[in-house]
Amino acid sequence: MRSTTSRSARARALLVSAAVVAVSLLQGCMLFSKPPADLDYSRTRTSEARRYKATIRPEGDSIPKGKLQRWTLHLETANGTPVDLCSVTVDGGMPQHGHGLPTKPRVTRRLxxxxxxxxxxxxxxGGWWVVKFRVASAVAGADSVVFNVKL
Ligand SMILES: [Cu+2]
Structure with missing residues (x-):
């Protein structure tokens, strides 16, 4: 009787510590894992279906943490013609944290x-962020372009 009790208590303790280890491993993976080593952080990128070439120009040329800022998004067709008439939506987040952008950025002016x-x-x-622009225009159609940002 006594040995059974202590055995089940020991088993329960083992289970609890296994769960603690599992949870901390999971958190470690999500919060502290490094971004993929081969990420392209360039500020000029070709869209997924190669319809556009896009360039981001953060205000002041730097990307601060925790501060609202403006970007200029430059859009060209694949052959280098500037694209003014288009619709653009902005999306993004941290792929390793499973959350999106804290704000809803949008294109407010055609420059x-x-x-x-x-x-x-x-x-x-801080960490690895992605920013995705969905672009649609009559001249080049619909496509998306994704930028990697490291803070
Ligand atoms: Cu995050």
């Missing part, structure tokens, strides 16, 4: 020569 003002950009923590 001409393929430049578009994006307001409301914000990154509220």
């Amino acid at each position: 001409g020569n393929g430049d578009h003002l994006v307001e409301g950009m914000k990154f509220n923590m």
Whole structure:
């Protein structure tokens, strides 16, 4: 009787510590895992279906943490013609944390020569972020372009 009790108590203790280890491993993976080593952080990228070439220009040329900022998004067709007339939506987040952007950035102004003002950009923590622009125009169709950002 006595040995059975202590055995089940020991088994329960083992189970609890196994669960603690599992949870901390999981958290470790999610919060502290490094981003893939081969990520492209360039500020000029070709869209997924190669319809556009896009360039991001963060205000002041740096990307601060926890601060609202404006970006200029420059859009060209694959053959280099600036794209002014288009619709753009902005999306993004941290792939390793499973959360999106803390704000809802959007294009607020057409600046001409393929430049578009994006307001409301914000990154509220350090690490690897992705920013995705979905672009649609009559001249080049619909496509998406993704930028990797490291803070
Ligand atoms: Cu995060």
